[in-house]
Amino acid sequence: MSIHRDQIIRCACDLYLSDGIEGFSMRKLAKCVGCTAPALYRHYESKDEVIQDVVTEAYRQFTQYLYRALEGRTPSERFTMAGKSYFDFAMEQPALYEIIYLPRAILGAHSADVAVAHEASAIGQFWTDRVREMMDAGFLKDGDPSEVSHTLWGHAHGLISIYHRGLLSVQSPAEFRVLMTESFFRLMKGLGTEAFDEVVESIRKVRNMEPFTA
Known part of the structure; x- marks a missing residue:
């Protein structure tokens, strides 16, 4: 599955505003984007x-x-x-x-x-x-x-x-x-x-x- 940066940015922005920094996780972001957490780590380290x-x-x-x-x-x-x-x-x-x-x-x-x-x-x-x-x-x-x-x-x-x-x-x-x-x-x-x-x-x-x- 191809992951586009703008999709990650959009989901990350929405997730942060709803859950805050403490509730933000790569697992939640991956779910929003529609991919696995390991797939996200190929784009971002943290x-x-x-x-x-x-x-x-x-x-x-x-x-x-x-x-x-x-x-x-x-x-x-x-x-x-x-x-x-x-x-x-x-x-x-x-x-x-x-x-x-x-x-x-x-x-x-x-x-x-x-x-x-x-x-x-x-x-x-x-x-x-x-x-x-x-x-x-x-x-x-x-x-x-x-x-x-x-x-x-x-x-x-x-x-x-x-x-x-x-x-x-x-x-x-x-x-x-x-x-x-x-x-x-x-x-x-x-x-x-x-x-x-x-x-x-x-x-x-x-x-x-x-x-x-x-």
Whole structure:
């Protein structure tokens, strides 16, 4: 039987999120994949190596979504496309999104710490760059780009986490997209300049684009 890496990653991600690191085993993973444990050991030496691969894949797909925003021609296009790409990843890949935000100590993939730290730093810089160029273009009020990017990032992650846990009254992803966008507009009233009205119109257009699929 041929075992595909993406099948192992998908099963490992689901198994970890349901059972945690203590309940994760190669035997359970093999059952989910539909093979024997010895067959899995031909691909991975241990469960820690499997989880490391899951974390690496989660970040790889996350950055693939985000960096699509670099195709934008202007600061406002890149800014709005980055927000849309973040939302699309969270909605289309909820398990991988959850893995990314699990504390390393809980995840148990200590061998992935260096790689994760590098990817997390790159993503943080990506958001800071989007904010800095919006400030330079006069769309955002002057301030510390890193602090403002953390504010925006925290706002997005907070709402998405609440939605994923079923704590909002919205019934569909489409309704949640509207709720999140309107909430973002309210936040931007404090962070944006008068010129941000142009960005608001751009965001409304981007919302009608087809979701990006990795």
